Amino acid sequence: MFPRPKLTVCVPSRNRQRTFKETIRALLLRPRIDVQFVFADNSDDASIMDDFMADHLADPRVVYLRSQDTALSMVDNWNRCVEAAEGEFVCMIGDDDYVDVNMIDTINRIQEQDPTLDAFCWNRLTYNWPGMPRPPSNVHIKLEPEIRKIARGVLYAEFFGWRALPSSARIPMGFYHGAISMALMDSFKERFGSYCSHPTVDFDNVCKVVSSANGLYFSSRPFSVMGACAESNSAAIYNSEGHARAHAQFMKELGRNMDEDPYMKLTPFRSEHGLAASILQVQLWFTSTFGYQMVDGWEQGFAKACALNAQFMDTKDSYDRTIKNYRQALRKWHGGKYLPFFKPEPFVERYGTKLWTGMIEGDLFIHERIDFISTPRELYDFVEQIVARPEDLVIEDHSGMWQAKSA
Template sequence: MVYFTICIPTRNRQRYCIEAIKAIAASDETDLEVIVADNSDDATILADFFRTELDDSRFRLLPPADTVLSMVDNWERIIPETKGRWISIIGDDDHIDPSVLQLIRRYEREQPDLEAFAWARMNYNWPDNRVISTLAAVPVGHSTHIPDRKILHNELYRWSKREKRPAGGFGIYHGAVRRSLMERIKRKFSDRYFEHPTVDFDNICKVVKEAKSMIFCQRPFSVLGACAASNSASAQSFEAMRKLVVDFYNELGNGQQIQEDDFPFSPKLPGLAIISSIAATTWWFCRKYGVDNSGFQENFAHSAVQECLVSRTVEEYQIKVEGFRRGFDAFEDGAWSSHFNPPEVFTPSNAQNVLCGVHRNYMYIRESGLEKVITPADFYRFAEAFLMPVRHLVSAREVFAA
């Protein structure tokens, strides 16, 4: 058994996926494997790349199935193919530093029952995804924390922080989960590793509930890349968001649905795809598996206001407010409508995605000035210049902060 498996599910974004593969292949870590699950319409592009350009036994390619798989089903087929003690999944337009496995080894020695490890992530827009002014974000901390489980449950299941969305964090997507936990999740939750179409938060909900021990490191080890064809690209354009939502719904498997009938906040509502899909996943999980999420409804109403307040234009603000109003009027007979109180007058911030610098332990960098930085891996290497070196974290005798 290898120690660490990196999984890359991909669909019709082969050129980005190839860049992700090349960046990982440059690592000299040996106790590592990479599984690429191709769900593309054209199977030849990645197959040819593996055959003619990638001479690396650490990598394996899962070819497309006979029919196009939903995202959740493509993720589902990966796990049985993995051999690692620890497993991580990234997007095909992302990057991960394989040296993170060295830190996982250190933490596992100190916490033998460790089953979930999370780290901070950088955010970067590919050059083809800068329709508006954009900033890359780099967390600049390096401390290690053991989360308070009660607080974590409140933030995830009850949305107690009342922010745009719960931080979550502890999951297999841009995090690492021990194989033992993934197998236990499958046994306990519907005999599947992944169940809900919002697959990353499906896993977060289950990992947070089931993990014996969890650790978070403030030092980033991966980059959430956003190319023009990515889900996150929709944040820059209503039109792009509509198209991605339509495509996502079209590719849902038989019998799969994103929101329950008693949760009338559809991701199809203009501008609300991300917050609605995450909230719907939280609601579904707590209802299906009997997790106490008392307070969620009121907290979600306040979170909805925060989502509206990050609108870039007055028109976008009005569209979001109207969508939420319709949802809250229908949600539990309007019981929570009075808690959704967005300001009547809204003035967009002129500084949004313009000002750069350090704010709340993040460094924000104007991406228009990154002329020689193209891929998320390029950006990670650029950002490493002002991050704590991995070797210092691995060798440290640091006391965990509760």
């Protein structure tokens, strides 16, 4: 009988068996016994993953949740993952991603200094699988060898205020590519009614973490890779037509249009406008449902984020459409008061453009298309030879800096 796992890695999937299989293979290569894996298939054809998993069910670390006769909602599929988790911490990744479970050793190091650890998160690498219908990109690698404790107030102000603050993580902190204590997750179920509630499940969790967690730590060193394949929703984020199709399919499977939910009467922005609007939708749902507040001045930061959303689009047509939609909404919002903060930079053609590689302000950028790299795991193994060893990371407490500045 194994002791309680330190970490449970949950991998929910729907109709992406190609990358799901590769992700499972990559995760199981780690020989640790203090980790549990929950693989939750939610596909239309259950037999594909049933046949594949038959060879892995003897591994005592594996829990396999097979597809049901009727497809589950994303919320229900993610919730059943967490319900099956036995680890002290839980991490959720996509079926085209990778996470290094050896970060368990780093969790143990932090807990030796701070037993109140609720959340350990990190910078993520990005990788477009071969066949991804978008131009190749470079991989941004943070080289700082540090782990910072961050005050919850910093993260709350950053997320619900749409602004970057000193000593902040600069990325959303939650169980999606992060490790959150099951004790905290159980408190979410008690306070909010379920582990996962809003259909945009990753940012649902961010809302709950930044409003509730105590010991929050962030590593500059990456411990995971966020992959994107041709079949994934993330493939559509940077293309307006693809996003519209993915949005329509998402609403169809949900059984309603979230943009018509009552709390959306507060804003002219709709999730179909882009990523920034989708995040705002979750924030408005969370604050209006559970009595939390957006941070004063958030509107300016949101308008700036809408401009960044447009700048990340892959094609000029997608760029123009995104700008048009956001500009129209901003004109209707508070009489156009925040339209002056919407200043997208000119479009930059990415197809055929030579990517920058090298050092910029202490960060390393490499081209993602390297001959011997064809999966997120292979990218991570390569980058691991460049970044600091986990045992050499310096753990620092920055939470007092925020308290001093706020006093």
